[in-house]
Amino acid sequence: MSQQEGGRARSGLYLNPVGQRRLDFQQACGALFDGLRVAGGIEEAAALLDAQAPGVLVIDLERFEPEIDLPALGELVAKRCGAPVLALCPFTNARWLPALMAYGPLDYVIVPLGLDALADELAARLDAGFAPVHAPTPVEEDLAALLAVRSSAQQALLEADDAIRFGERLCAALLTWPGVVHAAMFQLCEGKDLRLEAQCGQQLAQAGARGLDLAALLGRGERLLQSPLRHAFPGLLAAAGGETALLDAPEKAGEAALAEALHAHGVAMVVGLPIPASGPGAPRGSLSLMFGARHTFSRAQLAAFDDLAQLAAFGLRTAELMRESEALLGRVTQLATLDALTGVANRRHGEFLMEQEIKRARRYRVPLALIAFDIDRFRNINDSFGHPVGDVALRTVADTARALLRSSDVLVRSGGEEFQVIAPHTSAIDGLKMAEKLRAAIEATEIPGCDHVTISLGVAQLGETESGDSLAVRVNAALARAKRAGRNCVELAMG
Structure with a gap:
């Protein structure tokens, strides 16, 4: 067979990142070519292609990764400079083939294959003129x-x-x-x-044509x-x-x-x-x-x-x-964090939020106040007017308090008729002012079924090294003093 095929010397370019595989291919198949160049990287192979078009490009896919190397190898197949491409494809990763064929026609040999058998496969293709893979039929297209x-x-x-x-x-x-x-x-x-x-x-493509809007x-x-x-x-x-x-x-x-x-x-x-x-x-x-x-x-x-x-x-x-899952998750979250009767944070969620605010106060060195209050003689309301009226009283108190609080404040139902207000960026003095506003507003609010209710309140500011539990103990002690003082009043916790 002539060493010239269509005026092109029977030359080759072999690509693989492993030095030993390049050496083995040169020893086994080098004699089949007038000149065989080898490349250890895709960029090197592209440069060699640009410098001189080979008679055949052999891409040994062993040690290449589709997720990483496919785009660059695909560009190599696409540019090929007129040379036929032979891919040596590991049998364990045949998804290389359709992925590379998307960039252009190529022939392939499944490996591993003995060096002599590989040389025979390559020689047969070279002797046949390395006929390119047939053009896709209309059915294949x-x-x-x-x-x-x-x-x-x-x-x-x-x-x-x-x-x-x-x-x-x-x-x-x-x-x-x-x-x-x-x-x-x-x-x-x-x-x-x-x-x-x-x-x-x-x-x-028509000049002046506007896009189609189905609506x-x-x-x-x-x-x-x-x-x-x-x-x-x-x-x-x-x-x-x-x-x-x-x-x-x-x-x-x-x-x-x-x-x-x-x-x-x-x-x-x-x-x-x-x-x-x-x-x-x-x-x-x-x-x-x-x-x-x-x-x-x-x-x-x-x-x-x-x-x-x-x-x-x-x-x-x-x-x-x-959408249903997100709605269900929102409902579960609501049930887990909110009090069902009043719609404010429940005790467990309130404790979590309190710990978060304590960490924030420590980090930014800002004051944090806690207000505790409960409805005076709430048991008498239930006994005199019934539990439905008691529920209305709880909801009305919660709504009234929530309307007065800032967006950064958190209202918590901590017990039956007991509530807390977590007030970030609030000192003891400001906490007292806030508590007095709550007391006056709730006293002035009409409660359907039982006229009016009053509340007693305790206020405490977080100490420099104080824990959440200690803060709660101090504010509850202040609330107890307000009860003993005659109710419907505010007491500041002792340091």
Whole structure:
């Protein structure tokens, strides 16, 4: 065989990061080439490619990592400088092959392989002129396009944390379908009507053409089942009837204005795909795909439409479950931290917040006050008027106190009729003023069913080395003195 193939010397470039593998390849296969260069890194191989195009580029994938090296190796395959590419692919990591083939055609040998066997494989390819991998057939191109769309749609599904964001990502994925110029998703909302959840379109080439807005085209973005075009636009038909709608010429819909508007935006065909519900009943919504040219779809493409609709259903259900989960978590958090009767912080949460405020006061050297109060003779209210009136009194006292407090203050129900106020950035004197305002406001507030109530209060400021427990003991002692002093008054805790 001639040492020249099409005027190019039978030269080679071998790439692998391991020195011993480069040495072994040179010893086993060097004689097959007029000249063999080796590279230990991708950048070095790219420089050698630029300096002189080889007859064949051999990429030994052993010790390369797809997550790290794929983009750079892919660029190497893409630039190749006209040279055929042979990939030596470990049998344990065959996902290299489709990933690299996306950058350009290549041949491959599965390794490990003995050096003599590897030399035989390479010699056979060189003797055959290293015929390039055949160009993809239309069927293969069709399959590749479908797989790309499906992969993009699945990625959107992985991020289905919110229906609107999922819809936007899915529509962007649908735009990768060859020929699609606009994609949209409709969803059946809680009112049992249809709304436009998301849409995405490509920029049109015509000068002065504006992007297509489906809400403007359909005359509304919500209550679309009441739209006058519900019998003509495939996306609405699919959502209402649960069947795929394929409009291969806008005129066939029988709506001249709709056809004219679609043609004005470069749309020649529209497909509506129903998004199936989780069980029996109306569809969950629909997908709308608009094409810039008329297509005759293959069986695989029509099946792919169904797959995409199923993915949309999974994504919407996932988003719904996420929303329900967040609502449930919020409810559980509320139950765990708030008092059910008054809606203020419960004792356990109050203790946690108190510790946080003590740490903050220590760190920034700012004062912290604690106010404790309870309703005077509360047992008499329950005994005289009943527990429902007692509950009203507790809620009214809590509401009155909360209305007077600052946003940084925390009201805590620490016991039956006992409350605390955690007051950051508040000294003992300011705490006394705050307590007096609370006392006067609650005394003046009318309580349905029992006229008025009064409260007794204790105030304490956090000491420099004091713990939360010690602070609580001092403020409760001050509250007890207020009770002994005749109630409806404020006492300052002793240091």
